[in-house]
Amino acid sequence: MTRAHATTPDNHAAAGWLVEPAPAKINLALHVRARMADGYHRIETIFAFARDGDMLAARPDADLQLAIDGPFAAGLDAGADNLVLRAAEALRAATGIRAGAALRLTKALPIAAGIGGGSSDAAAALRLLARMWGVEADLDAIARTLGADVPACLHNRAVMGTGRGEELVPLAGAERLTGMPLLLVNPGVAMPTGPVFRGWDGQDRGPLTIGNDPLAAARAGRNDLAPPAMALAPVIARLVGWLAARPGAVLARMSGSGATCFALFEQVDARDAAADAIARDWPDAWRMATSLA
Ligand SMILES: C[C@@](CO)(OP(=O)(O)O)[C@H](O)COP(=O)(O)OP(=O)(O)OC[C@H]1O[C@@H](n2ccc(N)nc2=O)[C@H](O)[C@@H]1O
Numbered sequence: 200m201t202r203a204h205a206t207t208p209d210n211h212a213a214a215g216w217l218v219e220p221a222p223a224k225i226n227l228a229l230h231v232r233a234r235m236a237d238g239y240h241r242i243e244t245i246f247a248f249a250r251d252g253d254m255l256a257a258r259p260d261a262d263l264q265l266a267i268d269g270p271f272a273a274g275l276d277a278g279a280d281n282l283v284l285r286a287a288e289a290l291r292a293a294t295g296i297r298a299g300a301a302l303r304l305t306k307a308l309p310i311a312a313g314i315g316g317g318s319s320d321a322a323a324a325l326r327l328l329a330r331m332w333g334v335e336a337d338l339d340a341i342a343r344t345l346g347a348d349v350p351a352c353l354h355n356r357a358v359m360g361t362g363r364g365e366e367l368v369p370l371a372g373a374e375r376l377t378g379m380p381l382l383l384v385n386p387g388v389a390m391p392t393g394p395v396f397r398g399w400d401g402q403d404r405g406p407l408t409i410g411n412d413p414l415a416a417a418r419a420g421r422n423d424l425a426p427p428a429m430a431l432a433p434v435i436a437r438l439v440g441w442l443a444a445r446p447g448a449v450l451a452r453m454s455g456s457g458a459t460c461f462a463l464f465e466q467v468d469a470r471d472a473a474a475d476a477i478a479r480d481w482p483d484a485w486r487m488a489t490s491l492a
């Protein structure tokens with residue numbers, strides 16, 4: 200896997216494009232409570248967002264079309280199934296607008312990686328096109344039709360998710376997370392979400408208890424998708440153990456359905472030392488040194 204490149208809006212903005220960030224999503228904790236009749240799972244999760252991720256740019260055009268560049272462009276089709284185009288079509292259907300757009304996605308996040316790249320791209324498309332086309336719509340309602348974590352990605356701020364993840368509950372003390380140094384590491388295994396949920400053992404290990412300190416709540420919590428993901432890819436367990444042993448790490452865990460793992464730090468220097476050590480100890484891993492939004 201290639202390493203992350205910094206994506207800046209400047210090159211697109213200079214050419215007259217509107218730009219919208221699509222940051223990485225992290226599940227600081229994720230409790231699976233039950234399997235529902237439709238096959239989906241009832242979860243309780245703390246969503247948080249990084250300051251970096253993909254970048255979406257748009258300008259008016261007669262047609263609706265997507266081009267993809269960036270380090271992970273090769274792994275992704277730009278056809279009608281792409282979540283960016285699905286979001287655009289959903290917004291057109293909801294509003295009746297027939298406007299087009301030329302869209303350019305700079306894909307900096309690995310795909311099927313537990314950090315919601317596709318969901319965040321879809322949310323960015325809704326925000327960006329509603330702005331560019333000047334249409335009013337219930338973006339939350341549209342987001343729900345695109346994926347369980349697209350509503351959280353629409354707001355881009357730490358929040359609690361319940362239900363399938365799409366019922367959002369304000370997170371007391373969320374602002375205390377802002378600016379925390381964050382390191383994301385993906386060992387290079389694609390992890391499709393459905394099979395990981397299907398590997399959950401069906402045992403409810405209890406609720407995610409939130410007070411007014413989200414970091415403390417996350418540390419006391421779990422990611423119930425980690426055991427099934429680790430069964431599919433044992434490298435994840437080694438990576439979490441490695442991250443937890445970094446000096447200054449206050450929380451190390453897998454995000455979402457994996458395989459990306461994260462570590463949170465109190466200090467930037469400790470994060471940067473861990474990022475340097477990744478290059479030494481995990482030379483083939485993708486990494487992103489960033490902070491919480
Ligand atoms: C696990 C999480 C945690 O944030 O993230 P990722 O690992 O995908 O980033 C999300 O719940 C993923 O949300 P999202 O990626 O939008 O899921 P969807 O497209 O709606 O569903 C993909 C598949 O995951 C399973 N799924 C998803 C959500 C849920 N609450 N229960 C499920 O069982 C279903 O098998 C579904 O077919």
Ligand SMILES: Nc1ncnc2c1ncn2[C@@H]1O[C@H](COP(=O)(O)OP(=O)(O)O)[C@@H](O)[C@H]1O
Nearest residue numbers: 281282283310311312313314315316317318320
């Ligand atoms: N713009 C997009 N970015 C990433 N994946 C996308 C996109 N559009 C559609 N997909 C599909 O959605 C699936 C999940 O992608 P992604 O959001 O990266 O996973 P995760 O939520 O686990 O990080 C992938 O299998 C991919 O083929």
